[in-house]
Amino acid sequence: MASEMTSSAYISHHLTNWTFGAHPENGLGFAHTAQEAAEMGFWAIHVDTMLWSVGLGMFFIWMFRKVAKAATSDVPGSTQNFVETIIEFVEDNVSSIFHYKNALIAPLALTIFVWIFLMNTMDLVPVDWLPFLAQKIGEAFGADPHHVYMKVVPTTDINATLGMAFAVFALILYYSIKMKGVGGFLAELAFQPLGKWLLPFNLFLEIVGLLAKPVSLALRLFGNMYAGEMIFILIALLPFWAQWLLSVPWAIFHILVITLQAFIFMVLTIVYLAMAHEDH
Amino acid sequence: MNINLTIIGQIIAFAFFVVFCMKYVWPPITGALAERKKKIAEGLDAADRAQRDLELAQEKAMSDMRKSKEEAAAVIEQANKRANQIVDEAKEKAREEAARLVTAAQAEIDQEANRAKEALRAQVATLVVAGAEKILEASVDADAHAQLVEKLAAEL
Numbered sequence: 001m002a003s004e005m006t007s008s009a010y011i012s013h014h015l016t017n018w019t020f021g022a023h024p025e026n027g028l029g030f031a032h033t034a035q036e037a038a039e040m041g042f043w044a045i046h047v048d049t050m051l052w053s054v055g056l057g058m059f060f061i062w063m064f065r066k067v068a069k070a071a072t073s074d075v076p077g078s079t080q081n082f083v084e085t086i087i088e089f090v091e092d093n094v095s096s097i098f099h100y101k102n103a104l105i106a107p108l109a110l111t112i113f114v115w116i117f118l119m120n121t122m123d124l125v126p127v128d129w130l131p132f133l134a135q136k137i138g139e140a141f142g143a144d145p146h147h148v149y150m151k152v153v154p155t156t157d158i159n160a161t162l163g164m165a166f167a168v169f170a171l172i173l174y175y176s177i178k179m180k181g182v183g184g185f186l187a188e189l190a191f192q193p194l195g196k197w198l199l200p201f202n203l204f205l206e207i208v209g210l211l212a213k214p215v216s217l218a219l220r221l222f223g224n225m226y227a228g229e230m231i232f233i234l235i236a237l238l239p240f241w242a243q244w245l246l247s248v249p250w251a252i253f254h255i256l257v258i259t260l261q262a263f264i265f266m267v268l269t270i271v272y273l274a275m276a277h278e279d280h
Numbered sequence: 281m282n283i284n285l286t287i288i289g290q291i292i293a294f295a296f297f298v299v300f301c302m303k304y305v306w307p308p309i310t311g312a313l314a315e316r317k318k319k320i321a322e323g324l325d326a327a328d329r330a331q332r333d334l335e336l337a338q339e340k341a342m343s344d345m346r347k348s349k350e351e352a353a354a355v356i357e358q359a360n361k362r363a364n365q366i367v368d369e370a371k372e373k374a375r376e377e378a379a380r381l382v383t384a385a386q387a388e389i390d391q392e393a394n395r396a397k398e399a400l401r402a403q404v405a406t407l408v409v410a411g412a413e414k415i416l417e418a419s420v421d422a423d424a425h426a427q428l429v430e431k432l433a434a435e436l
Contacts, residue, residue, distance in 0.1 A: 021284065038282055046286040053290065057297045061305065068308040073315035087309050106310075107302035115297060159283060163290025167298075 005146075007237055014127065014233050017046035017157060018134075018149040032147040046157055048134075053154035056118040060111070086114065090266070097270045100277045105270060108171075112164070113266040119160070120225060120258030122153045124251055127232045155225040155261075158218065165218035168269050172213065175276040184279070213272050217265060224261050228254050405433040 005013070012034055019037035021044020022028050030047075031037035037044065067083040076084060090110045098105050131150040138148030154160040176185045189206040190199050228250075235247045409429050 017282075017286075019282070019284075040282070040284070042284050044282065044284045044286075045289055046284070049286050050289050050293070054293050057293055061297060061300050064301065064305040064309070068305045071308045071312035073312045073319055076312075076316075083309065084313060087306075088313065091310065104298075104302055107306040108298050110306065111294075111298045111301045115294075157286065159286035160290050162283070163287045164294050166287070167291045167294045 010237065011230075011233055013146070013149065014131065015151070015230075016149045017151050018048040019044050020047050021045060030147075031149075032144070046151075046159060048149065048151050049154045049157040049160050052122060052152055053115075053119055053160055056122070056154070057115050060114045060118060064110075064114075086110070093267060094270055097267065098274045098277075100274070102175075102273075102277070104171075105273055108273075109266045109270055112269055113262050116155060116164075116221065116265050117259060117262035119154045120262060123156075123225060123228055123232070123254060123258060125152060126247075127229070127236050153225060153229055155221055156229045158222045161218040161222040161225075162214075164265070165214035168217060168272065169214035172210075172272050172276045175273060179277050180279055213268075217268055217272075221261050221265055224257060228257055401433045401436065404436050405429045408432055 016034040016037060019031040019040060020029070021031065021037075021040035023031065023036055023040050025039075026036070031040060031044070063079070064083055067080045070077075071080065087110060090113055091106055094106045094109050130152045131148075134150035135145040135148045139145050151157065176188075180188065189210070190196070190203050192202055192206060194202055231250055232247065235243055235250065238246070409425070412425075
């Protein structure tokens with residue numbers, strides 16, 4: 001790839017999503033350049049992010065549903081064993097952090113962990129394979145290959161991570177109000193940590209703290225995956241015979257990162273929701 | 281880095297996956313896990329019980345064996361005692377029999393001797409009378425002298 005265009009063009013091509021939306025001049029359609037994608041504003045959708053994330057999510061529920069349907073308390077098969085290991089791992093984490101009765105938390109944690117893990121794992125597919133394939137397919141449909149964008153790691157798209165974080169944030173607000181009532185929740189924001197005489201300061205502190213939860217969730221995952229992807233792209237600019245020297249160690253290290261990031265997102269979600277249930 | 285509708289799409293997809301997972305994935309699998317946990321606990325319990333039963337049975341077998349050994353020893357001892365007793369009794373009986381036989385024999389001997397004596401005495405009397413007849417050449421009235429002869433014979 002790198003030989004066909006400049007390094008910066010190669011990088012920016014790799015960092016541009018396949019965007020569909022309403023362009024102010026060209027109307028509804030796919031964005032041909034990164035600039036066009038930016039001009040579409042909010043009313044555009046990243047088709048590649050949606051495709052890969054929904055596809056991987058479907059793979060997750062297909063695999064787990066298959067096991068769930070055939071779940072037996074007798075000797076489990078290898079797939080059931082694998083799925084059970086993950087479920088027990090998640091259940092252990094939930095029960096050690098979250099001490100309230102809530103049927104949503106454990107499945108939520110499982111979905112977060114497995115889905116994010118799968119999306120992160122796309123990072124380990126060599127950076128050029130799927131975009132190259134997409135370009136060939138796009139070419140077959142008569143598109144200019146330079147204008148076919150395919151970003152395969154959904155978690156390197158801030159929209160994906162923010163979407164999940166906002167969903168978690170909505171749950172935090174919902175359970176805070178459900179468990180403490182509107183008054184109780186507002187009182188928690190207003191009278192902590194410094195008592196009622198410093199109410200405005202408390203309010204400022206608590207609201208910042210509250211908003212920091214989803215933002216930190218989203219940005220931590222996005223930042224880690226984006227940086228990792230970026231380094232893979234930079235390694236891909238090296239001569240082909242030298243790439244493995246760096247990409248292999250980085251990929252091995254990345255196995256740890258993708259698992260850890262999925263785990264952190266899950267654990268923080270559980271912690272935040274446990275805090276939402278906590279009555280002071 | 282454009283923030284756009286994708287964010288809403290992600291929220292919808294996320295919500296769908298979570299709800300699906302909560303309804304159709306989590307309950308069956310955790311149910312199977314709980315059931316297996318129960319089964320394993322029951323299996324371990326049964327194994328424990330069987331182990332305890334085995335120990336009890338072994339103990340019982342040991343005590344049964346000990347008891348029957350004791351019983352056998354008692355029977356043997358009793359039998360020995362009885363055998364000794366029988367032998368003793370037999371000895372005693374034999375001794376008594378021997379004594380009785382000896383006494384009877386003695387009595388018979390005495391009787392024979394007495395009879396012989398009597399016979400001898402009678403013959404002696406006859407002989408004496410015959411001798412006296414010869415000496416006197418005269419007939420002696422046996423009846424008249426019988427008393428005398430009797431007396432003589434008794435002195436012999």
